[in-house]
Amino acid sequence: MKVYKFGGTSVGLPERMQSIARLITEDSEPKIVVLSALSGTTNSLVNIGEALNSRKQDVAHLLINDIEKHYLNFIQALYSADESRQKAIATINRIFSEIRALGHIPDFNAGNNKSLLAYGEILSTHLFHYYLNEIQIKNELLNSLDFMRINSEGEPDLQYVSEQLAHSINVDTRLYIAQGFICRNAYGQTDNLKRGGSDYTASLIGAALKVDEIQIWTDIDGMHNNDPRIVKGTQPIEELTFDEAAELAYFGAKILHPATILPAQKYGIPVRLKSTIDPNASGTLIGINSDKADVKAIAAKDDITAIKIKSSRMLLAYGFLKNIFEIFGQYKTSIDMITTSEVAVSLTIDNTQNIDEIVGALEKFGTVTIDKNQSIICIVGNMLSEKKGLLNKIFKNLDEIPIRMVSYGGSRSNISLLVDTKYKNETLTQLNRLFTS
Ligand code: ASP
Ligand code: MG
Secondary structure, eight states: OEEEEEOHHHHSSHHHHHHHHHHHTSSOOOEEEEEOOOTTHHHHHHHHHHHHHTTOHHHHHHHHHHHHHHHHHHHHHHOSSHHHHHHHHHHHHHHHHHHHHHHTOTTOOHHHHHHHHTHHHHHHHHHHHHHHHHTTOOOEEOOGGGTOBBOTTSOBOHHHHHHHHHHHOOTTOOEEEEESSEEEOTTSOEEESOTTTHHHHHHHHHHHHTOSEEEEEESSOSOBSSOTTTSTTOOBOSEEOHHHHHHHHHTTOTTSOGGGHHHHHHTTOOEEEEESSSTTSOOEEEOOOOOOOEEEEEEEEEEEEEEEEEOGGGTTOSSHHHHHHHHHHHTTOOEEEEEEOSSEEEEEESOOTTHHHHHHHHTTTSEEEEEEEEEEEEEEEEOTTSOSOHHHHHHHHTTTSOOOEEEEEEETTEEEEEEEGGGHHHHHHHHHHHHHO
């Protein structure tokens, strides 16, 4: 069995939905197909939620009418049979009356908002299910709210997912459709796996059922070896280890939700990134074992803030780093890069929600300096086995660029550099030249 996941743009037009129906029936392999909401829908639902949250019922009302109209048009082009249209209209009517009912709740809260966000995936999977029925492809629609669950820490409960899915899957059915993104929380309420979370759904289902492969279909032909928006002539990477893919997903490549790698890696299930635009292209295969020394890709992550804590008290003292890290832990802020000297620590964060409180607390330990608008440039590959001279090569090529921090040796698959964002394009271009020539 395989899991196939299609994102919003792959289901965002009636003809695209029709072509993925063809694509998933090209071979007889049993599949679970995970869908996102049609492109634009989750954003619209977010806007509706914001309007309701700020008690602008009239704004929400107009937005709801707009998106409902979009769906009513969509189904006209999707189906040929009136019977399918009638079924789809009945579902759309039901869902939009539930959405309007949410809009009438006087003290609309965060929980109501999560119920609202879930309708995008509920809509897309129902429409696709009816389409498959219309063209006589046997399939079963699953309800992800029955099996996908996060615990009170917001982490998926894989044991539960496995147990519940085992009840829903049988050997006679070869094609299942399920909603990405949505789940229940520890209290049984509707929740979600955060924006872009359908990839994560696919890999959680894949891990829970220990499938042969997880395929993530988008409109890009795989992870590229550099940022295609900045560097010309980038290429899709054919193969990556799980660690390399995790670094790339986290540090820049927007193609994959960063959490996706973890469940697949835990059970050694390969993840393949494929393109609906060019289905025959090989894409990127994640999950190989490789000892080959190789720089595979370069990615950048923006909106990074560097924090330096300088203190003479650090000299010959122990517990200093522990105290510093505790502050970040307390404010649930994760640290990406870190470098230390005997009298100072520099580190980077990307979530600055609690930065004032964090800086306030850090000031007890030393002088704190902040640099905003930084970018992490992440060089991914199998580095430690590169025999000699790698760092020298990198720095020689970046001669003209002030590098604020360097992190090397934390893992064999990554070297990170921190530069001011104004030097990002130049850094990416220089490094591209270095590793592709
Ligand atoms: N529909 C959700 C979003 O737009 C989940 C996803 O697309 O992966 O964030
Ligand atoms: Mg996505």
